[in-house]
Amino acid sequence: MIPAPTAENPFAGDNSGIQKRETIARWALRVGSYIVVLTTAAIMLHIFAKGAPVAFQSKWPFVNTQFLTELPATLHVIEGKQGQHIETDVNGADAAKQELGDNFASEKTISYSGGGILGPIVGTALLVIVSVSVALFLGVCCAIYLSEYAKKGKFLETVRLAILNLAGVPSVVFGLFGLGAFVLTAPVFVDVPAERSVFAIPLGFTTLSFQGWDTCVLSGGFTLAFVILPVIITASEQCLQAVPQGFRETSMALGATRWQTIRYSVLPFATPGILTSSILGIARAAGETAPIMFTAALAFKDKLPWQKDLPPLPADASIFAHWEQSVSRFLGIFTESVQALPYHIYTLAAKIPQNEYAERAQYGSVFVFLVLVASLAAASIWLRIHLRKKYKW
């Protein structure tokens, strides 16, 4: 029976049905959120539990420097007849075998699972530097043009749509695009064009040959730049739009040109946001695997990009005396192919036989990678808070 309002309780009524629905809705939403949080926590804790022991140690300096400063190597596991168990690298393996002598029972080799992951860390860092520089330059230029110069209309709508579509392109397609565009056809200055050159323009003193950059940091970095370009353009445009129109009007009314207005009273106030979003772009670029598979990454490389068999510069002269060589050697870093963290993780997970010895490198790499990405995200948050305080209106 529905209670009727009375003089004592003019607000009497039956709302049990409404209450029931209210409860169901609340619980459905709550359970959904819990599932998300629990799944994330499970993944993180699992990686932390298995990966932290690889990256950290109980003795000073508490960080496993070997894992962070050595190149990946093949792990040799040697077992003796009396139950000896030795894990070592290729050099230690021979010595261990000799020491065991007749006691030697078996030897197992596990690729990439020994040593550390310095190569992939360095490679990812180089790729990120190149991709973010390129993407920031192109992205900010594009965002400024779209937000400040372009007339509203069909053209602008088309460009926006194109950018949105670019964000939806699968990353493996970007990888293939990079292979075609940068690895195989990008222009270089050479004295003698290679045979595979698409076409060559003789310039007299040299030749501009469209023969590609090969698989290298530059190719991979440019490819990654296009992957994160939509993110950077969209975010930069939003940051520019967030700067009050009044600043632009005032500046123009004082006689500033459009570029002066942008330079002095729009960009300074949009920069914090642009930087923040570009850091998130870094995290994205660092994590992409498919775009670098064909353009930059190697499964294994026993040298860092700057370790090349080149004659040392004459010791007698300062670095400035050979600046041309120094510069070309520095740039040479970017024309090397590298290992990269996400691709290394893929290799460890899919390309080597799985056993208990492989786990160390697998979880260690993933853990280090996650820590790097998390610290980038933290840096972006810190930067945002810090710069917001400085520039508020």
Add this chain to the structure above:
Amino acid sequence: MVTPAPKQPVVHVCDMDFCYGSSRALQDISLEVEYHRVTALIGPSGCGKSTLLRCINRMNDRVTGARVTKGEVKVKGKNIHDADVDLTQLRKQVGMVFQKSNPFPKSIYENVAYGLRIHGEKRKNVLDEAVERSLRQAALWDDLKDRLAANALALSGGQQQRLCIARAIATLPDVLLMDEPCSALDPISTLKIEELMHQLAQNYTIVIVTHNMQQAVRVSDYTAFLHLGKLVEFAPTEELFTNPHEKLTEAYLRGTFS
């Protein structure tokens, strides 16, 4: 009252039509603004008084499809739509203060020096002098001289608007356009700005848009009444408010319509 005005008006709008795309916002406007006088533009919302104001320094150029379709606007005797008019020079000499006080989130000093800096002034002593002169003229110097490095956003609303006036007069414009400069301010701040305008009129020619008729009476020497894009009446303020010639003006002043 003030220095006698030269015969030629500083702003001369001659028989001007103005359109946003295909809709005509202003029609057959003719208006002469004298040197060192305050001229008020009044009228109901949407009558085109802000548009007219923004015609004088060509701020309407920013709006797509906005253009003068007939007649011309002369400032200091020069048609400002001529091809050889440098927009940056025009705006340097025709300053503007907006409805919403919008100081840049920079220091007080940098705000006032902005106009000079973008016109290439780098000499520290020139900038210092201009900042002091502008702040003095805006009646802010005594309050702010010890904290020129402070962020302009730390100022109160009224101070911010006076800072914007200081910023606009730092480039020594001949004409100062004010687009409802007091509409966002409290009565005390409004009073201060109005006092300021009397003083500024000694050095500058002021054109002010206001929706507050008492304000027009208090600050202006001449008043123009606009209605639906047409200039209904333009006369010395006292005459217009006490003895309007047009029925429409009288009706508006009596509050019969708004």
